[in-house]
Amino acid sequence: MIKVSNKTNNQIELLCIGTELLLGNIVNGNARWLAEELARLGIPHFRQTVVGDNRERLMEVVLEASRRCRVLICTGGLGPTPDDLTTETLAAAFNAPLEERSEVLADIKAKLSARGRPMAANNCKQALLPAGATVLSNPLGTAPGMIWSPLENFSLLTFPGVPAEMQAMWEQTAVPWLQQQGLTSGIFRSRLLRFWGIAESSLAEQVAPFLEQQNPTVAPYAGRGEVKLRITAWADNGEAADALIAPVEQQLRQIGGSNYFGADGDSLASVVLACLRERGETLAVAESCTSGGVGAALGAVPGASDVFLGGVIAYANGIKQTLLGVPADTLANHGAVSEAVAIAMAEGVRQTTGADWGVAVTGIAGPAGGSASKPVGLVHFGVAGPEKSFGFMRLYGASRGREWIRGLSVGDALDQLRLALA
Amino acid sequence: MIKVSNKTNNQIELLCIGTELLLGNIVNGNARWLAEELARLGIPHFRQTVVGDNRERLMEVVLEASRRCRVLICTGGLGPTPDDLTTETLAAAFNAPLEERSEVLADIKAKLSARGRPMAANNCKQALLPAGATVLSNPLGTAPGMIWSPLENFSLLTFPGVPAEMQAMWEQTAVPWLQQQGLTSGIFRSRLLRFWGIAESSLAEQVAPFLEQQNPTVAPYAGRGEVKLRITAWADNGEAADALIAPVEQQLRQIGGSNYFGADGDSLASVVLACLRERGETLAVAESCTSGGVGAALGAVPGASDVFLGGVIAYANGIKQTLLGVPADTLANHGAVSEAVAIAMAEGVRQTTGADWGVAVTGIAGPAGGSASKPVGLVHFGVAGPEKSFGFMRLYGASRGREWIRGLSVGDALDQLRLALA
Secondary structure, eight states: OOOOOSOOTTOEEEEEEOHHHHTTSSOOHHHHHHHHHHHHTTOOEEEEEEEOSOHHHHHHHHHHHHHHOSEEEEESOOSSSTTOOHHHHHHHHTTOOEEEOHHHHHHHHHHHHHTTOOOOHHHHGGGEEETTOEEEOOSSSSOOEEEEEEETTEEEEEEOSSHHHHHHHIIIIIHHHHHHTTOSOSEEEEEEEEEESSOHHHHHHHTHHHHHOSSSEEEEEEOSSEEEEEEEEEESSHHHHHHHHHHHHHHHHHHHGGGEEEETTOOHHHHHHHHHHHHTOOEEEEESTTTTHHHHHHHTSTTGGGTEEEEEEEOSHHHHHHTTOOOHHHHHHHOSSSHHHHHHHHHHHHHHHTOSEEEEEEEOOSSSOOOSSSOTTEEEEEEEOSSOEEEEEEEOOGGGHHHHHHHHHHHHHHHHHHHHHO | OOOOOSOOTTOEEEEEEOHHHHTTSSOOHHHHHHHHHHHHTTOOEEEEEEEOSOHHHHHHHHHHHHHHOSEEEEESOOSSSTTOOHHHHHHHHTTOOEEEOHHHHHHHHHHHHHTTOOOOHHHHGGGEEETTOEEEOOSSSSOOEEEEEEETTEEEEEEOSSHHHHHHHIIIIIHHHHHHTTOOOSEEEEEEEEEESSOHHHHHHHTHHHHHOSSSEEEEEEOSSEEEEEEEEEESSHHHHHHHHHHHHHHHHHHHGGGEEEETTOOHHHHHHHHHHHHTOOEEEEESTTTTHHHHHHHTSTTGGGTEEEEEEEOSHHHHHHTTOOOHHHHHHHOSSSHHHHHHHHHHHHHHHTOSEEEEEEEOOSSSOOOSSSOTTEEEEEEEOSSOEEEEEEEOOGGGHHHHHHHHHHHHHHHHHHHHHO
């Protein structure tokens, strides 16, 4: 091992490898995800670099980083194709020979065979790692990563560029390793509070004093419809961190009121399903403009099937009549995008499926199909329950575009059902 | 001016400045946007760096870059608040004094006054630029950028981090400057070919010679089920680039055979819809484990409603019987996850909706619900058309997890329908 001096302590850097990033084909979501994780773990990092799948330039960047930082976290370039050259380039940068790891080869073979795929010659190269490197196993794909310390006080971690694989490997093996190395200091715990039906700027204004405080910190994040507040506390141990978080969480939830719907891994769908499960009731959907999006969101939650029965995708008006029993004159008098039709759809799906609750969506997602009285972005909803039915509407505005309008519609349908069940 | 040697010609790099990027609060959309622009202009860039709003580290990164590249494009840190320190740090890095630009000060004053805002002391600092720098005026906001050559053969361009402002300034002033400098050369065009039903490694092996060639280049990308090949050509003009791409595209499509399904913005859903539209036929879906995912994918395509009628989400067995007419004894004899039930669902939805085609999915997405004979990841599909019905199945393997299994099921359902329509 070569002695490296002149390095400022425990610095960590990110290196994302991929020509597609330099061509602007994709956004660097991995850098954001890892940055958020490092912040959560209390590990500061001061630099991110992106290079293409180019041997010479990658080597230059890695050698530079090895003189600056203690840990370099690399993503990308671990696939089977010739342009995936991260592992071999890192090995060459530090003059280490590549070795075939038989356990990795066996794992790749088993995964491919389970998927009914042959082992390509390309795949064999994914089993080659530098001598001395530890395999960072990939529970999802064929590309393993590694943890390798080619120099004293300098370690490389490599991850595939596929986000799901990188994230699973990070959580299962990289985080424990960072903790073992003493790179995490104390413990950071965080809690994500989830809100729907309020703008990020409004929520941020209401919780402004919290955004200034230090431990725990509170940071807002906005998605498409959902707003999140992340509370992060640092302490010597988990209980102490939780004790810092609890009172802040309580206050933030109080401020959020009924806009608060869940925490951490909750989703609007999972909260609705849990609520119905507790009541021993079932749910069905009737979807026009979302065309299955509400059903897909519900079905994404493991175990949904004991509460969620299914429903009808009623894109065509004929289906609204035949499968949901919406009367022809309701359609003729009010139009397919109307409160009357939305309620009739919700009541119809409740009746035809025997579910306790029915929720319906009908709207104009665009880009075509809008009119002066019914513009693109107008969506009507219906909720039918054991005791009553009700409708509501939203005007999302055409500028948000088809996908965003459909996504907000799915969220608002589930959110109003949640409030009706509360 | 200091003479800088040892620099490889016209290299350009991106530097994005902002602590929010290092905390993972936002994704680096500016890097992606600028990367795409540079590719479009035929300007290769080989590195992107991200640093926080920190004087010392920013200075270090800029001085390093000045030894490597001809142009450094910087975003972020031009705002009025104390953590915005890009301009003053760049000036300090090259020992240049800051000068107040009266025309910039007047512009800031005018903009603030138009918004009914007072001129804050903070805003005055935005009028300070290094001696010798040219103002890169900001048509939207108060933060101007600059074009500055502090060293021979090294220029800095600065832009605010606000995407709309950065983009407007880029188009109005930066692009003409890059052209004047002779940095734009020819034009890059690219074409994305999309494949389904083949592993990235297999496709890459089949097209291996193409992956080695230079103009156009061919690079493979894998998603969840979909594999893409991007062909990128460089030429003096668009037609010449297209002429380089065309023969390669033709050969790659021939190699991909029926796994090739579309190019650029196509999706499996859009291709299926276009094919049905051409035939004057309609489609309905019957979904169990995907619970609306196939419908949502079809509905995501603008204008889907003239072909896609809707369908039934048959999560519960009762719905498979009542709304799809699957016989009780088919369910009892074969189980809900079986080819017989999948075909009966497809035929049932075809009949009940009057669609020309019905496609059905029933499977075990997990994590629970698997058995030795019907493991998690087993999915049966049915396709019913005007002339015949057929079933097929996939074993995705439990390790891929619920979301991935559901996503692959949506793709395979659409893909087999596509092949049936071909």
